[in-house]
Amino acid sequence: MKLKSISIVIPVYNESKYISHVIEKVFTADTGGLKKEVIVVDDGSTDATKDQLLALKKRYSIAVLDGSVNHGKGAALRKGFSQTAGDVVLVQDADREYDPSDYPLLIEPFLKQGADVVFGSRFVGDRPHRVLYYWHSLANWLLTTFSNMLTNLNLTDMETGYKAFKGSIIRKIAPSLKSDRFGFEPEIIARIAKIPSIKIYEVGISYTGRTYEEGKKIGWRDGVRAIAEIIYYNLFVK
Numbered sequence: 001m002k003l004k005s006i007s008i009v010i011p012v013y014n015e016s017k018y019i020s021h022v023i024e025k026v027f028t029a030d031t032g033g034l035k036k037e038v039i040v041v042d043d044g045s046t047d048a049t050k051d052q053l054l055a056l057k058k059r060y061s062i063a064v065l066d067g068s069v070n071h072g073k074g075a076a077l078r079k080g081f082s083q084t085a086g087d088v089v090l091v092q093d094a095d096r097e098y099d100p101s102d103y104p105l106l107i108e109p110f111l112k113q114g115a116d117v118v119f120g121s122r123f124v125g126d127r128p129h130r131v132l133y134y135w136h137s138l139a140n141w142l143l144t145t146f147s148n149m150l151t152n153l154n155l156t157d158m159e160t161g162y163k164a165f166k167g168s169i170i171r172k173i174a175p176s177l178k179s180d181r182f183g184f185e186p187e188i189i190a191r192i193a194k195i196p197s198i199k200i201y202e203v204g205i206s207y208t209g210r211t212y213e214e215g216k217k218i219g220w221r222d223g224v225r226a227i228a229e230i231i232y233y234n235l236f237v238k
Helices: 019-028 049-059 073-082 100-112 134-151 167-176 184-193 220-235
Strands: 005-012 035-043 062-067 088-091 117-121 163-166 200-204
Touching: 005 019, 005 073, 019 035, 019 049, 019 100, 035 049, 035 073, 049 062, 062 073, 073 167, 073 184, 088 100, 088 167, 100 117, 100 163, 100 200, 134 184, 134 220, 163 167, 167 184, 184 220
Parallel strands: 005 035, 005 088, 035 062, 117 200
Antiparallel strands: 088 163, 117 163
16 A cells, blocks of 8 residues: 555643744655644643644644643553544654654655554664763663563664554554553553564664753653563553
């Protein structure tokens, strides 16, 4: 089947500083001829994000799903996935850490290799990477390795924000997703790995990480939870 469209799902929570820039980059990004559908899920923002999204709707063709309570990234994505129509569905964070100019890299395996899922890795390839926290990179390596041991995959970056799926696959999985916060990452990989004969690809991407002063939200508690979630979704969920 020839792919014609891509749905870009953007979970947002208190990103008034960056959301306008990210939306602009999304709409100027090259998607290899695929028609864009952009769905923004506001996860109960309490800053000026809501006002900015209202203004952005007047300039761009975006759908905004508004939530009054913050439930977490996983919950926002679950809501967004259910509203997509694209042949490919791609997750775009709203914090400028991931650059939409990398879309051609993420889309290529769908167009040329018949991929079902594509993950962007911050740890392979020659794209620019901001140098930041050593302990974060070590924790990510440990979580990725542990996840790989249970999924029998050889991913290099389980916690990557750039994940893309064939639309039919993620829309089928979405109603079963349970993680509301950052547990989405280990859960989705565990569920994807259980699909027989699925074609998973990984491509190198650029990464401009944020410091906590700049608004980074994930912390060490999320890493501890990820260990339990890797075990749970791989060993106790079919």
